[in-house]
Amino acid sequence: MDFSRDGRSIVAARNTLRSGSIFVLELWDAATGEHLETLPNRDHTPEHSGTISSIAFNPQAQLLVSASWDHSIRLWELGNGNSPQALYGNRSEVWALTFSPDGRTIISGAKDGSVRLWPTNHVSNDKYIAGEWSPLRVSSGGRILAALRENTFGLLNLRTGDLEDEIPLSKAQEPERASRPVHFAGLGSLVSSDLGVFVEPIPGAVRIWNLRTKESRDLKTGEMPLRSLNVSPDGLSLVSSTERGTLAWWNLTDSSIAPVSIAAERSFFSGNGEVLVALSE
Structure with a gap:
């Protein structure tokens, strides 16, 4: 998409x-x-x-x-x-x-x-x-x-x-x-448009990389295998999906904020990051 x-x-x-x-x-x-x-x-x-x-x-x-x-x-x-x-x-x-x-x-x-x-x-x-x-x-x-x-x-x-x-x-x-190729459906969604943030799937979590400082932190996503990951163009948000058909919308600036849950299977941000498209069967 x-x-x-x-x-x-x-x-x-x-x-x-x-x-x-x-x-x-x-x-x-x-x-x-x-x-x-x-x-x-x-x-x-x-x-x-x-x-x-x-x-x-x-x-x-x-x-x-x-x-x-x-x-x-x-x-x-x-x-x-x-x-x-x-x-x-x-x-x-x-x-x-x-x-x-x-x-x-x-x-x-x-x-x-x-x-x-x-x-x-x-x-x-x-x-x-x-x-x-x-x-x-x-x-x-x-x-x-x-x-x-x-x-x-x-x-x-x-x-x-x-x-x-x-x-x-x-x-x-x-x-x-x-x-x-499960994570290859939209590889560009793993990195922000300014090449400032990269997200790496690891067991039970997502590793958030700051590409300028090369520092990372882990965001726990649960044990359910991830189906796709989508970082916003500005690198401030992340949407993950699981094989259960649920999206989680994360605030990367504050990991203490619980993610917003959306009943869908795939997602994609608009070029300016203002709109998120969610796709389901």
């Missing part, structure tokens, strides 16, 4: 069979809740043949990119009804993606740990960053990529591909869960 930068539209993937279609994108008007469009919008013309794992609007809200476990990426031009561009080059399931701040580059992360950079005006892979990284978020200046790999949070220079800084993470996560 994603919120357009202008706050006007919401997109979500439908990965279950309904109304004769599967692996499609649904768009809604954020203000009215009106359904705007289904992509692809022609019957019996599927694009993705596997689970849609990640979606992102470009900053201008004119393009939409989707990634899938079928190893493909699709770039959709909204409102014209044309077939999307297919981006080729991945050899594994694509688990995560994001746009650069200027909207000219797509950054994708795959199950095999590869990170690839794609110009939006080409249909082939343009650049490759070595290392088993999954992209989280690009800095507002477009120079730094926050990324995640096994037991490490890193800040990568997009021009050189060099690792500029890193933080060792907990090794105590259950290995069978750490390898699943």
